[in-house]
Amino acid sequence: MNNAIEVTNLKYTYPDGKEALRGISFTVGEGECVGLVGPNGSGKSTLLLHLNGILPDSIEGSNAVTIHGNLLSEGNISSIRREVGLLFQDPDDQLFCPTVYEDVAFGPQQFGFPENQVRATVAHALSLAGLSGFEKRSPHHLSIGEKRRVCLAGVLACEPKVLALDEPTSNLDPRGKRSLHEILQSLPVTKLIATHDLEMVVELCARTIVLDNGMIVADGPTSELLGNEELMLKHGLEKPHILRHRHPH
Numbered sequence: 001m002n003n004a005i006e007v008t009n010l011k012y013t014y015p016d017g018k019e020a021l022r023g024i025s026f027t028v029g030e031g032e033c034v035g036l037v038g039p040n041g042s043g044k045s046t047l048l049l050h051l052n053g054i055l056p057d058s059i060e061g062s063n064a065v066t067i068h069g070n071l072l073s074e075g076n077i078s079s080i081r082r083e084v085g086l087l088f089q090d091p092d093d094q095l096f097c098p099t100v101y102e103d104v105a106f107g108p109q110q111f112g113f114p115e116n117q118v119r120a121t122v123a124h125a126l127s128l129a130g131l132s133g134f135e136k137r138s139p140h141h142l143s144i145g146e147k148r149r150v151c152l153a154g155v156l157a158c159e160p161k162v163l164a165l166d167e168p169t170s171n172l173d174p175r176g177k178r179s180l181h182e183i184l185q186s187l188p189v190t191k192l193i194a195t196h197d198l199e200m201v202v203e204l205c206a207r208t209i210v211l212d213n214g215m216i217v218a219d220g221p222t223s224e225l226l227g228n229e230e231l232m233l234k235h236g237l238e239k240p241h242i243l244r245h246r247h248p249h
């Protein structure tokens with residue numbers, strides 16, 4: 001299996017001096033779906049922002065992120081951004097167009113797709129996200145769950161080979177969550193999903209990485225890690241209900 005993502009000794013300190021990542025190393029194979037869990041402030045979002053060089057100083061000097069064998073650099077940043085679709089934790093950081101259509105069309109238009117292909121791609125992405133009919137709505141007047149689905153549609157419209165999703169199910173209602181699970185299951189791409197939704201991790205991710213205080217504290221089979229009550233409690237998490245009946249006390 002080739003590696004889609006390779007992260008080697010990634011360290012990151014915010015300009016105010018907060019050390020958010022303290023030497024993170026892991027690889028994700030092509031097609032793998034990996035859960036990224038950990039308490040608030042453990043560095044999940046900061047880590048995902050490094051996968052396509054969003055953080056201003058993450059491109060230069062670090063030599064820590066490789067996507068499909070290519071070291072992230074100034075020269076290949078735009079092609080890497082095309083390969084890695086990043087769903088931001090806060091939808092308001094992602095949405096900036098007056099209509100849902102324009103927002104979702106932005107990526108494919110940047111890629112220079114002809115207009116009829118853009119339209120078809122947007123229609124498909126909106127239907128995957130359960131948003132057909134939302135084309136003319138203003139993203140800023142949608143509920144937060146709807147906004148999150150617009151962001152997802154925008155990411156899917158770019159047809160990335162790697163999905164880096166930051167808390168994709170937060171603010172979604174149960175139906176929205178189920179349909180997101182189905183969408184993600186149906187996409188044969190590499191996925192790294194930062195989330196507190198441990199039930200989703202159990203359902204979708206064979207492997208989980210546990211982050212705490214900017215370090216990887218565990219990396220292994222989801223059932224083993226999330227079924228380990230002591231490990232979960234130690235890192236501010238809890239054993240998901242769906243794993244409880246598997247190890248009755």
Ligand code: ADP
Nearest residue numbers: 014016018020039040041042043044045046047
């Ligand atoms: P998580 O996504 O796991 O909740 P984050 O990556 O958002 O964690 O944050 C990791 C650490 O970095 C936290 O201590 C957080 O307060 C800090 N942090 C996040 N964003 C910034 C920022 N823009 N400036 C300074 N510190 C930040």
Ligand code: MG
Nearest residue numbers: 044045046089
């Ligand atoms: Mg976060």
